[in-house]
Amino acid sequence: MNILDGRKISNQIKEEIAVEVAQIKERGEKVPHLAAVLVGNDGASLTYVGSKVRSCKKIGFESTLIHLPEETTEVALLRQVEDLNANPDIDGYIVQLPLPKHIDEEKVLMAVHPDKDVDGFHPANFGKMALGMETFIPATPFGIMELLRRYNIETEGKHTVVIGRSNIVGRPISILMSQKGKAANATVTVTHSRTKDLTEFTQKADIIVSALGSPDFLKADMVKEGVVIIDVGITRVPDETREKGYYLTGDVDFDQVAPKASYITPVPGGVGPMTIAMLLKNTLLARERHS
Numbered sequence: 001m002n003i004l005d006g007r008k009i010s011n012q013i014k015e016e017i018a019v020e021v022a023q024i025k026e027r028g029e030k031v032p033h034l035a036a037v038l039v040g041n042d043g044a045s046l047t048y049v050g051s052k053v054r055s056c057k058k059i060g061f062e063s064t065l066i067h068l069p070e071e072t073t074e075v076a077l078l079r080q081v082e083d084l085n086a087n088p089d090i091d092g093y094i095v096q097l098p099l100p101k102h103i104d105e106e107k108v109l110m111a112v113h114p115d116k117d118v119d120g121f122h123p124a125n126f127g128k129m130a131l132g133m134e135t136f137i138p139a140t141p142f143g144i145m146e147l148l149r150r151y152n153i154e155t156e157g158k159h160t161v162v163i164g165r166s167n168i169v170g171r172p173i174s175i176l177m178s179q180k181g182k183a184a185n186a187t188v189t190v191t192h193s194r195t196k197d198l199t200e201f202t203q204k205a206d207i208i209v210s211a212l213g214s215p216d217f218l219k220a221d222m223v224k225e226g227v228v229i230i231d232v233g234i235t236r237v238p239d240e241t242r243e244k245g246y247y248l249t250g251d252v253d254f255d256q257v258a259p260k261a262s263y264i265t266p267v268p269g270g271v272g273p274m275t276i277a278m279l280l281k282n283t284l285l286a287r288e289r290h291s
Ligand code: NAD
Pocket: 140, 163, 164, 165, 166, 167, 168, 169, 170, 191, 192, 193, 194, 195, 198, 211, 212, 213, 214, 232, 233, 234, 235, 271, 272, 273, 275
């Protein structure tokens, strides 16, 4: 069993980006600037946005955090989005999800200018991705692809089973892995909550990408020997004995499944850090497009 070390690879990617930023500075050009909009005080969102902003600082990007109160209206948020679209200093920005229930997420994501949409959630960018055109690829699937590429995992002709069909993970990764190219050319099956007898699919899978958000869901008897496991799930499980009052766990019962796997991502330290690295990569690309 080999660990797909997302922390290590994401640090490599961040170092590569930092070198580019240093060169940009040397040339006296504008450094990439990422903004993040956070509405409310959801604990997990605060953590994610915090680490995105910290990563920007580390690699020499400029970053702006716009933290709005929970009761922010949809109109006010849309105005904020328009301001960011119009601000030439901002290369790219994200609106951290989930948004409070009184705000229509789709409306907000549609308002983000596609050239600044470093999350790759706008239909124009998602459509380009699906057509195999150059665009911003959503950071989590982009991170999974990069992890597979850098570990030279053979995907061509392999049966990949994706668990989950969300617009931010399951759907895009299933499209990307079925396309032509490195870490792709796979035969992909997308499974979801209405799939009958999921185990029948997972037992035949060469590669499993699990993105459902259910702790320790995937057990050893559901996978075959030698399987490659990408565990996207991150769930906070309450635990009073921990300082934070919770611990993080993935969709995969790691202790059970790891001995059967040829490669496996840990949680934390797998897909999570890759997501942040690829968001930074998208911001660098956004800056190149604007300059
Ligand atoms: P989601 O919560 O929007 O949807 C879950 C998906 O799982 C749905 O498509 C549903 O059909 C499917 N599902 C639910 N129960 C199932 C079952 N029993 N069998 C098969 N499929 C089932 O998904 P999401 O937003 O992609 O998030 C999934 C998980 O990934 C969450 O834990 C989330 O926190 C995590 N996540 C991690 C990162 C990262 O950077 N590592 C990024 C995004 C999401």
